[in-house]
Amino acid sequence: MARFVIEGEWSGYRSSQSRIVHREVITEKRAERVKNLSAIVYTDGTCLYVSVRKAEPRERIQEIHGYSSLIRQAEATGKDYVTVAELNPARAA
Template sequence: MARYVLEGEWSGYSSSQRRVVHRETINERRRARYEGRGRLFAVRFTDGTMLELSVRPVRRGEKVETLLGYGSLISEAEASTATCFQVRPISGSDEAA
């Protein structure tokens, strides 16, 4: 079975702040969610920053260094039908729940 690397790069507030904050290996079935037109490619935050998602094949002999900083957020975004998932701020009533 083919393996792929899903990377999330945080855009930061300026170009000098761009960095990879999420990396994991995924299978063919999950990769299909990112292929083709109209598929998920970014998670946008209300502060103007963005987590840009990309998928590439694992290179032969490559050991993928896993960074799971945004795994649950990415899973939630994958479950939505949007191509760009908007993260809303937490309100006072949400924090109490």
């Protein structure tokens, strides 16, 4: 049974602020659903870049559950590029 890792990297306002803010171990089935998702764009112009990779054998993965619900909402759209306004239309108004 293969393990996969979703990583979310926040772009920051400058390149020096870029950092990993989400890391989660997932199943192969979920990896297939989320592999096309590449970015979630915020209203302030920053992005959460999402990537999926196969975990190495015996790799220890320190999970960071910072954006689990946001990534699940974006995954449900089936798009590769999503804005936060699309995910939460009530908050955008």
